[in-house]
Amino acid sequence: xKWRTVLLSALIGCLALFVWQMAxxxxxxxxxxxxxxxxxxxxSDPFYDAGPNDKGIGILVAYSMTRLxxxxxxxxxxxxxxxxxLGRQPVLFAALNPYIQILRAISxxxxxxxxxxxxxxxxxxxxxxxxxxxxxPTLANTAFGVxxxxxxxxxxxxxxxxxxxxxxxxxxxxxxxxxxxxGLKISMGSAWVAIIPAEAxxxxxxxxxxxxxxWNNLSLTSVVFAILVxxxxxxxxxxxxxxxxxxLAYTD
Amino acid sequence: xxxxxGRLPSxxxxxxxxxxxxxxxxxxxxxxxxxxxxxxxxxxxAPGPTDSEGLLxxxxxxxxxxxxxxxxxxxxxxxxxxxxxxxxxxxxxSVFPLEAAKALAMEKIGPLEKKNVKVGFIPITCGxxxxxxxxxxxxxxxxxxxxxxxxxxxxxxxRDWAASGQTDYTHMLAPMPIAMSLGLGSSxxxxxxxxxxxxxxxxxxxxLDHKGVKEARDMKGFRFAVPFDYSMHNLLLRYFLxxxxxxxxxxxxxxxxxxxxxxxxxxxGNLDGYLSPDPFNQRAVYEKVGFIFKxxxxxxxxHPCCTFAVSEKVAREAPNTFSAIVxxxxxxxxxxxxxxxxxxxxxxxxxxxxxxxxxxVLEQVLTGVFPDGLGNTLSVPERIDFDPFPWNxxxxxxxxxxxxxxxxxxxIDYRKVAEQVFLAGDCAAVMREMGETPPEDSYSSHVIMGxxxxxxxxxxxxxxxxxNRIS
Amino acid sequence: MQTPLLEVDxxxxxxxxxxxxxxxxxxxxxxxxxxxxxxxxxxxxxGCGKSTLxxxxxxxxxxxxxxxxxxxxxxxxxxxxxxxxxQNFALMPWLTxxxxxxxxxxxxxxxxxxxxxxERTRAYVEMVNLKGAEDKLPAALSGGMRQRCGLARAFSxxxxxxxxxxxxxxxxxxxxxxxxxxxxxxxxESGVTIFMVTHDVDEAIFLSDRILLMTPGxxxxxxxxxxxxxPRPRKRREIIEHPAYYAYRNSIIKFxxxxxxxxxxxxSPLTP
Numbered sequence: 001x002k003w004r005t006v007l008l009s010a011l012i013g014c015l016a017l018f019v020w021q022m023a024x025x026x027x028x029x030x031x032x033x034x035x036x037x038x039x040x041x042x043x044s045d046p047f048y049d050a051g052p053n054d055k056g057i058g059i060l061v062a063y064s065m066t067r068l069x070x071x072x073x074x075x076x077x078x079x080x081x082x083x084x085x086l087g088r089q090p091v092l093f094a095a096l097n098p099y100i101q102i103l104r105a106i107s108x109x110x111x112x113x114x115x116x117x118x119x120x121x122x123x124x125x126x127x128x129x130x131x132x133x134x135x136x137p138t139l140a141n142t143a144f145g146v147x148x149x150x151x152x153x154x155x156x157x158x159x160x161x162x163x164x165x166x167x168x169x170x171x172x173x174x175x176x177x178x179x180x181x182x183g184l185k186i187s188m189g190s191a192w193v194a195i196i197p198a199e200a201x202x203x204x205x206x207x208x209x210x211x212x213x214x215w216n217n218l219s220l221t222s223v224v225f226a227i228l229v230x231x232x233x234x235x236x237x238x239x240x241x242x243x244x245x246x247x248l249a250y251t252d
Numbered sequence: 253x254x255x256x257x258g259r260l261p262s263x264x265x266x267x268x269x270x271x272x273x274x275x276x277x278x279x280x281x282x283x284x285x286x287x288x289x290x291x292x293x294x295x296x297x298a299p300g301p302t303d304s305e306g307l308l309x310x311x312x313x314x315x316x317x318x319x320x321x322x323x324x325x326x327x328x329x330x331x332x333x334x335x336x337x338x339x340x341x342x343x344x345x346s347v348f349p350l351e352a353a354k355a356l357a358m359e360k361i362g363p364l365e366k367k368n369v370k371v372g373f374i375p376i377t378c379g380x381x382x383x384x385x386x387x388x389x390x391x392x393x394x395x396x397x398x399x400x401x402x403x404x405x406x407x408x409x410x411r412d413w414a415a416s417g418q419t420d421y422t423h424m425l426a427p428m429p430i431a432m433s434l435g436l437g438s439s440x441x442x443x444x445x446x447x448x449x450x451x452x453x454x455x456x457x458x459x460l461d462h463k464g465v466k467e468a469r470d471m472k473g474f475r476f477a478v479p480f481d482y483s484m485h486n487l488l489l490r491y492f493l494x495x496x497x498x499x500x501x502x503x504x505x506x507x508x509x510x511x512x513x514x515x516x517x518x519x520x521g522n523l524d525g526y527l528s529p530d531p532f533n534q535r536a537v538y539e540k541v542g543f544i545f546k547x548x549x550x551x552x553x554x555h556p557c558c559t560f561a562v563s564e565k566v567a568r569e570a571p572n573t574f575s576a577i578v579x580x581x582x583x584x585x586x587x588x589x590x591x592x593x594x595x596x597x598x599x600x601x602x603x604x605x606x607x608x609x610x611x612x613v614l615e616q617v618l619t620g621v622f623p624d625g626l627g628n629t630l631s632v633p634e635r636i637d638f639d640p641f642p643w644n645x646x647x648x649x650x651x652x653x654x655x656x657x658x659x660x661x662x663x664i665d666y667r668k669v670a671e672q673v674f675l676a677g678d679c680a681a682v683m684r685e686m687g688e689t690p691p692e693d694s695y696s697s698h699v700i701m702g703x704x705x706x707x708x709x710x711x712x713x714x715x716x717x718x719x720n721r722i723s
Numbered sequence: 724m725q726t727p728l729l730e731v732d733x734x735x736x737x738x739x740x741x742x743x744x745x746x747x748x749x750x751x752x753x754x755x756x757x758x759x760x761x762x763x764x765x766x767x768x769x770g771c772g773k774s775t776l777x778x779x780x781x782x783x784x785x786x787x788x789x790x791x792x793x794x795x796x797x798x799x800x801x802x803x804x805x806x807x808x809x810q811n812f813a814l815m816p817w818l819t820x821x822x823x824x825x826x827x828x829x830x831x832x833x834x835x836x837x838x839x840x841x842e843r844t845r846a847y848v849e850m851v852n853l854k855g856a857e858d859k860l861p862a863a864l865s866g867g868m869r870q871r872c873g874l875a876r877a878f879s880x881x882x883x884x885x886x887x888x889x890x891x892x893x894x895x896x897x898x899x900x901x902x903x904x905x906x907x908x909x910x911x912e913s914g915v916t917i918f919m920v921t922h923d924v925d926e927a928i929f930l931s932d933r934i935l936l937m938t939p940g941x942x943x944x945x946x947x948x949x950x951x952x953x954p955r956p957r958k959r960r961e962i963i964e965h966p967a968y969y970a971y972r973n974s975i976i977k978f979x980x981x982x983x984x985x986x987x988x989x990x991s992p993l994t995p
Contacts, residue, residue, distance in 0.1 A: 050603065050604070050605050051386075051401070051605035052400050052401060052402055052403075052605070053401070053402065053403040053604070053605045053606065054603060054604040054605030054608075116412055116416075120412075120415075120416030120417070120418075121416060121418060122409075122412070122413065122416075122418060150813075152809060152811065152813035153813065153815060155781075155783050155801065155807070155809075155813065156807075156813050156815070158782070158783065158800070158801040159781065159782075159783075159801040159802065159803065159805070159806060159807055160803060160826065160827055160830035160831070161801070161802055161803055161830060162830055166830075170815075170826065171815070174815065174817045174818075175815075175817070177817070200405065201405075201409070202409070203402070203403065203404045203405055203409050203413070212405045213403070213405075213604065213608055214608070215512050216375055216405065216511075216512045216608055217512075217604075217608040217609055217610075218512055218515060218516070218535065218539065248817070250816040250817040250860070250862070251816060251860075251862040252816050252862065
């Protein structure tokens with residue numbers, strides 16, 4: 001059963017490659033073979049550093065990931081704390097929820113000009129774009145998860161006379177954990193989607209920079225390579241979150 | 253050298269002394285009247301009767317004050333009397349990087365305030381001196397051992413970098429520092445241009461199926477692209493169209509696009525043509541999607557394009573660094589001007605760290621031997637050239653065109669703005685020091701598409717265009 | 724007369740009805756006293772408010788009027804001195820058996836070192852016969868095993884009084900007996916005082932020293948007290964043969980089914 005899935009998956013992949021090959025034949029669009037060649041070139045020396053505007057793909061991925069991690073971590077801490085507060089204060093949650101829904105609907109990239117103009121630093125702006133992208137899903141999910149924690153768990157915490165901090169760490173966060181992680185996963189997805197255009201628009205080193213630098217040379221093959229890298233990194237991040245959510249899942 | 257023994261030429265006279273005469277001049281660049289003065293250049297390096305450095309400082313101060321008062325004696329004297337020399341100098345220094353200008357005029361550069369200067373550039377051949385100064389070691393030659401040469405993808409980005417202090421020195425289109433100093437399209441930040449980068453070097457590129465187009469009239473209904481509103485590209489394209497009777501605001505569309513997207517859009521058929529910096533004109537030929545319709549050098553031979561700009565604040569706060577980097581850039585620009593060096597430069601700026609373009613395309617641009625996309629190989633050595641001298645008269649022309657097309661609405665003193673932003677005198681001093689012969693006067697008349705522009709008659713020139721957006 | 728360990732003094736509780744001004748009384752003027760070491764059970768119909776009463780004693784719910792006194796001091800909030808065993812166990816599902824018990828031990832003895840906490844935890848896990856299942860999550864356990872864990876958690880803190888809220892209602896009949904035996908053994912060994920609510924009459928007679936009968940709500944009252952004068956240790960199989968057993972049972976059931984409460988044989992009712 002399992003290897004049949006694998007086989008089917010491989011078959012679909014081959015078919016996609018075949019369609020890609022056929023679609024690009026006779027055009028100037030990059031064919032799979034050309035992308036493979038370029039990929040080998042980029043991946044053969046992923047960590048070279050030839051100046052401030054030319055670094056290996058590994059270093060660029062690291063730049064993007066660092067930016068992503070910093071913005072995401074800060075946003076997640078804020079979102080979880082605020083989410084817990086809202087989850088425990090139903091009236092406040094109900095009052096703020098419409099605003100959260102509006103803010104959530106705004107593309108993080110839309111914030112960029114405003115952020116750039118106010119903070120006047122492109123690195124900080126990229127960080128804030130990631131922050132904005134990561135904030136809302138986690139906030140909404142945390143508030144929802146905390147609001148729906150079984151009353152019994154909180155009663156037990158009260159009977160055990162746990163301090164608010166201890167209650168947060170030992171009861172509220174683990175109880176709402178799966179919902180929070182689901183929110184974090186959505187947040188990470190939206191942050192990863194936002195960071196590429198943010199880097200391209202701000203000129204900050206990273207995968208987004210790689211794309212416009214190659215686009216500047218009209219090198220579509222390299223752009224396709226970057227697209228593949230972005231996809232793979234995204235899958236990797238998703239995989240980590242699936243692991244995390246498995247660890248935190250529980251059945252009543 | 254006409255200095256008589258025992259008497260200082262007037263340029264050494266203290267300009268903050270309300271009794272001194274400034275009218276006869278020896279520095280030659282910034283004054284308005286054209287009386288042939290003493291041999292320029294010699295004065296700056298010849299030791300005067302007193303301490304030469306002190307004299308030099310006074311020379312610079314005098315040029316600056318003269319620049320501020322437009323060479324008019326009476327208001328300057330009245331001003332000095334009213335203010336007292338010291339206070340006046342302070343006041344002048346507050347609107348002009350006087351310390352920076354002084355430092356610039358010193359032959360020996362003082363200790364640099366910072367060695368890791370951040371320089372922003374756009375990956376186009378116009379920025380050649382700024383870019384190649386890095387791989388070819390011009391920054392290091394003047395003590396800037398750790399420059400960070402940062403690539404920006406567009407003019408808005410580089411403007412924001414410069415405005416927010418993320419870069420110290422910036423590659424800008426010639427109208428940009430003028431626009432920023434006036435607060436057009438951004439918050440008002442005084443910028444100065446100690447050196448122009450390239451002259452010529454742009455072209456009107458049309459899609460291949462427009463081979464039959466012969467003149468502006470044939471372009472009605474076209475969709476054009478330019479890299480930025482405040483660019484020579486925009487102003488020259490508008491000028492060209494309007495001279496041919498085509499109103500650029502109503503008869504065609506002009507959009508702002510990053511140059512790589514111009515090529516892609518030309519290919520996709522969304523654009524009929526563009527006036528853009530190279531290598532993107534040559535790139536359209538290389539990609540077999542367009543042809544070079546007209547080089548901008550054929551519209552206005554020797555027109556400025558890109559400049560090396562810095563905010564007045566950065567220049568004032570680190571005058572020695574300013575002095576060093578301006579020398580590096582002027583040196584690099586002079587080096588770039590030599591056709592013999594062009595192939596080496598093409599190779600140096602082609603890598604991914606700089607332009608990220610095929611060497612072949614860059615060579616075609618820089619050497620001026622290129623296919624035009626219509627099957628001809630042309631040889632136009634001056635297709636792009638490099639000349640650091642920031643003509644005040646060109647700044648005035650830019651101002652007239654910004655007014656003509658409605659970007660600039662307020663009344664301004666053309667010469668004052670031109671002289672505050674384009675530091676012709678400072679550039680000339682450094683050029684002379686490097687053995688060049690800069691123009692005597694920073695004002696000259698220019699001929700653009702056969703029509704003469706006299707900077708002294710800017711307002712009349714502006715009113716002479718039938719097609720305009722002057723409200 | 725000895726001072727009661729726990730005293731419920733004139734406690735009333737009502738709840739609002741949507742759209743109406745007046746509130747509906749769940750119960751009013753409840754008074755009861757429990758002495759140290761006693762096993763006292765409140766029996767009543769489902770929904771009569773006995774769990775609400777337990778929650779008020781636990782501090783989880785608040786009374787409208789009246790007070791709960793533990794050792795003569797008023798208590799208003801939940802605490803380690805009134806451990807609760809819940810009908811639906813209320814174990815943390817993300818913690819193993821061991822971790823659930825340890826959570827309580829750690830909370831009760833914050834200044835203990837790791838070794839001492841571990842020792843106490845293991846002792847109580849063993850006491851409820853969960854050795855071997857320490858590292859299982861509650862979801863992997865049967866209802867009986869989960870409640871053992873709940874009991875271990877409550878006992879491990881060694882509170883003066885434990886509040887049992889229908890602790891056996893969700894456990895299958897066969898296991899129930901076994902755990903009841905274990906509960907009695909631990910109660911006797913520890914000398915803890917137990918207050919239980921249940922609707923199971925047999926369970927109440929088997930376990931309790933004293934049974935308080937609660938009338939159906941709304942406005943329920945504690946109507947009668949039945950002292951269960953059957954000597955301990957009681958054996959499940961033998962107790963039904965005790966002469967007084969059916970008399971107790973019948974009178975309680977009769978009361979609960981709406982009739983008056985006859986005086987159990989040989990005893991007079993104690994007015995609360």
